[in-house]
Amino acid sequence: MRRWLRLGILLTATSLIVAAGDATAADSADLLAMIPAPDSAAALLIVVEKPRSVLETTQAVAAYQSALQSLPAVREALDATPVRRLKRLLRFFESELQAEWPVLVDKVAGGGLALLLAVGPNPPPSLLIIHGTDEACVRNFQQRALLILDEESTRQGGPSLTRQQHLAVEVASLGNDFHSSRVGRTLLISNQRSFLNQAISHLQTADRKQSLAGRSGPAEARTLLGGNPLAWLWFDFARIKQEKPVQDFFANSRKDLFQTLVAGATIDALRRAEYIAASLDAIPGGYSAKLQLPVRRADLAEGLTLHVPSADKPGSLPLLLPKQVIYSQSFHLDLGDLWRKRETIINPQQRRQIEEGAKQVTRVLPNTSVAELLEHSGPYHRFVLAHRVEKLYSREPGQPLPAGAYVMSGCGEKFGKIADAGLRAAALLAGLPYGLTMHEEQYDGTTIVSYRFSESKPIPDDPEQLRFNAAPCFAMVADSLIVASHPGLLKDLIGELRSPRDQQSPAVWRNRLDAAGVAASVRSYPQQTITTTILSDGVSLSEARRRVDALVEWIQTLGHFEIQSDHEPETFKLQFRWISSPAAAKVAP
Amino acid sequence: MKPDQAWQPYTPSAENPWDLAKVGHLYRRAGFGPTMAELERGLADGPEKTIQRLLTGQPADPDFEAASEFMADERSLPAGSDATQLAAWWLARILHNPHPFREKLALFWHNHFATSLAKVRNARFMLGQYRLLYEHALGDFRQLLKAITTDPAMMIWLDTVTSRKGQPNENYARELMELFSLGIGHYTETDIREAARAFTGYTIRDGVAHFDPKQHDAGEKTVLGQTGRWKAEDIVRICLEQPACPRFIVGKLYRAFVSEAEPPTPEFLEPLAQLYRRCGFNTATVIETIFRSQWFFSPAAYRQRIKSPVEFVVGIVRGLEGRVGTLPLADALAALGQLLFSPPSVKGWDGGPAWLNAQTLLYRQNLALAITSTEDSRFGRRCDPAALLQKHLRNGDAEAIDFFLTLFLQNDLPAESLQKLRDYAVSSRQHRFPKYWTESDIREHRWRTLAYLTLTIPEFQLA
Secondary structure, three states: OOHHHHHHHHHHHHHHHOOOOOOOOOOOHHHHHHHHHHOOOOEEEEEOOHHHHHHHHHHOHHHHHHHHOHHHHHHHHHOHHHHHHHHHHHHHHHHHOOHHHHHHHHHHHOEEOOOOEEEEEEEEEEEEEEOOOOOOHHHHHHHHHHHHHHHHHHHOOOOOOOEEEOOOEEEEOOOEEEEEEEEOOEEEOOHHHHHHHHHHHEEEHHOHHHHHHHOOOOOHHHHOOOOOOOEEEEEEEHHHHHHHHHHHHHHHHHHHHHHHHHHHHHHHHHHHHOOOOEEEEEOOEEEEEEEOOOOOOOHOOOHHHHOOOOOOOOOOOOOOOOOOEEEEEEEEHHHHHHOOOOOOOOOOOHHHHHHHHHHHHHOOOOOOOHHHHHHHHHEEEEEEEEEEOOOOOOOOOOOOOOOEEEEEEEOOHHHHHHHHHHHHHHHHHHHHHOEEEEEEEEEEEEEEEEOOOOOOOOOOOOOOOOHHHOOOEEEEEEEEEEEEEEEHHHHHHHHHHHHOOOOEEEOOOOEEEEEHHHHHHHHHHHHHHHHHHHHHHHHOHHHHHHHHHHHHHHHOOOOEEEEEEEOOOOOEEEEEEEEEEHHHHHHHH | OHHHHHHOOOOOOOOOOHHHHHHHHHHHHHOOOOOOHHHHHHHHHHHHHHHHHHHHHOOOOOHHHHHHHHOOOOOOOOOOOOHHHHHHHHHHHHHHHHOOHHHHHHHHHHHHHHOOOHHOOOOOOOOHHHHHOOOHHHOHHHHHHHHHHHHHHHHHHHHHHEEOOOOOOHHHHHHHHHEEEEOOOOOOOHHHHHHHHHOOOOEOOOOOOEEHHOOOOOOOOOOOOOEEHHHHHHHHHHHHHHOOHHHHHHHHHHHOOOOOOOOOOOOHHHHHHHHHHHHOOOOHHHHHHHHHEEEOOOOOOOOOEEEOHHHHHHHHHHHHOOOOOOHHHHHHHHOOOOEEEEEOOOOOOOOOOHHHHHHHHHHHHHHHHHHHHHHOOOOOOOOOOOHHHOOOOOOHHHHHHHHHHHHHHOOOOOOHHHHHHHHHHHHHOOOOOOOOOOOHHHHHHHHHHHHHHHHOHHHHHHH
């Protein structure tokens, strides 16, 4: 099994490298027309229209180049025996076919490649199609690739290559799970002989109706994705939804409050989707990937509008980006709406528990209640983690943690009064066992209330002294409540709320991970990273320090990574985006 | 062999010469297996000097100590570290410590006072226990037993921290007598109940043991025939005073360092037990006597133990002079049944034949392949048998076979195993390799395979 897996990896890697050309970008419809539609199973289709662009884009990314240059671990990985062997294999093809790999790529796979994976038992059929532009070169490539496979299989004690005919086309097989053929300038590889035969017949008859081009899903997905992606995929979700476990998941998730709160609208979009479409694009400095579902915002299930505002309101407020930010999140979740509609949204058992909990908490809240707090709260929430250099105490925590803050929007002036009173009461109760002392200060016209732990009182439940990472504090800025673990961060956020560096967005859930903040954090507290480097790479302490320094420098160049979800009028979109730092370009050649 | 003769020093003779097999045997027992340089030096130096070198270790290596201490810092290895990280830290010490014998003893005591992170849930406490075991590994067992009694990891592991006046927990008292000092049959249930009262009132404060007189049962207790207002250290003293104590510990040392094939009679071990008491429970003295003895270098001890997973893996990596990461090694050891700091129960690992079954044997072979093939991303080319051959200026298949068999088996193997290696070397030349492989690729691949095949010879499983 392991042997075949290795063979598969070798073959796939070779195919991808050799199939990375863009001499003539194929029309997706042509590729789809070459693939016979699987009979009844659901299917996953991955299409690379311009294979060469994938490699060229990767090579052009500055972070990739700087990783090759500056990270010893990467250099070591590239010097590993399998990678050396792969490089040698590539040189072999270049030598045998008398062309540099970019030219080979153009000839062997300039028409694009498509991989169809059926989903089902026994095992389901799969088919890889590599469409070339030069028939002679494709033929030569195939002959040598099969020879290599045969030799590799023999070396490992596996079966030898056998050759048979189907409709006057040669089919080469290695054991039961690898079958390959060539029709003109198209290479076909499948794990099932019968499916390969079907593909050969299909190519000869060229009946579009019997192909994936004749099915609505893939073509629709491609249209929905638009643009000029490096790669895209279509997943036949309509058939998957017919499976009992999937149906049970959707039925149960709606009853579960936690799932509803965290991803209710997303799960609902998935429930309504007939297919899933995704694409990978190159953008200046990085990559962008998106996943789209063909579902309408107006059809969102009753009760799940707590995740999605009305069209005239922003989906989320600006991301908070204080100095040395590590992670920032902004999302829409209307807790007031949830509380008001709890009879329909929350299942009876959980609702009773929540109402009982609210009663208990209300007892310690002065002149207010949980219900009042929720009803006056706003639908916008933001969370941020940032690296801070200032020490909060003379005693250091055993484990340093980044500072964190949560910002909640409110509805009207009353929210501030309720939140202030509630937090003071909660701090009074929670602070007793920890010896918290309260301080108030004015900062930029805002009252900051902060609490400090006693440095002399032992706390048995905190063996790592984690409490010395935090001096809990809060403040109200306009109608927003800020609760933070670090007064310095809170002060930064006061400025941020008044002059945001980011903008509000129609996306209802946004996340951003900033590499510079991560790098600053690792640089300040490198011990765990150095230790892990020693233990995983088997290097000396001084070498590990060098490696971590290089790693931190490299992380610094990675810019930021974003994920956001948006319920657009006609589609649900989950978007990933990575943009490297402009500094990365200076590192790369 | 009679007891008084068995423990007499071994002296090389024409009939029983000092040879490579004995050097390898000594290095497997007093460490984790030899390198080629150690084998050659051991053979040249003779038993006296070689044993002395193993017992005292090589000069301290400042780089090793600095790296180990750095990784043991609270910021590097916090209390919440997982078992694999913790095990990897110790494995790094085992691999690189210039005093491997001391690590071997620490491992012995870890199995003797088997404590697991699974219950302790605090890597700092486990690390503290390791330091304790390492510090006393070769020293006075009485001090070790006293110190382990109030070791925070042990106090959590055997519930001393929850033992209160009026509600004594018997776990520590029972294991102190049954597993740590006397063995079954040398105490009664009443002794345990009474002793448990003496262990009340001990808690952990700021990471160290703290005695709370209010929670301690200060009444009179009668334990093993002695009556008094005993505290924890008194019970430890009473156990150590029992004649069964040195016999029990010596018996465990015998199984770990001499043979696990057949249990020796009490009479056979009596000279060692008497020595242990006479020298004040100095473990190094007893072990040195064992290593210098005729019995140790006789067939009764030679290859009479099955390698533990740690011995198996570390022996390969040391032998190949590799510099692999210990995190993947620790992971692999868990699959082989020996994750350090996580013994399966208070009795430790069963050891002996329990280490091997069809599955673990297959895992051992797969791991040997992963380490030697240079094709596994966990280990890469950091432990390359072909590079080692080049370093030692060995060329050609015959030299490769001779090198690996000397290194790992000291050329002591059945003729048919040797023939299989030679057959492979010949037959592999007839194999058809992919066209893009160079001559060098093929040769190095063959040498790596020869190293791997050496490690699959059954005798390599024996210590």
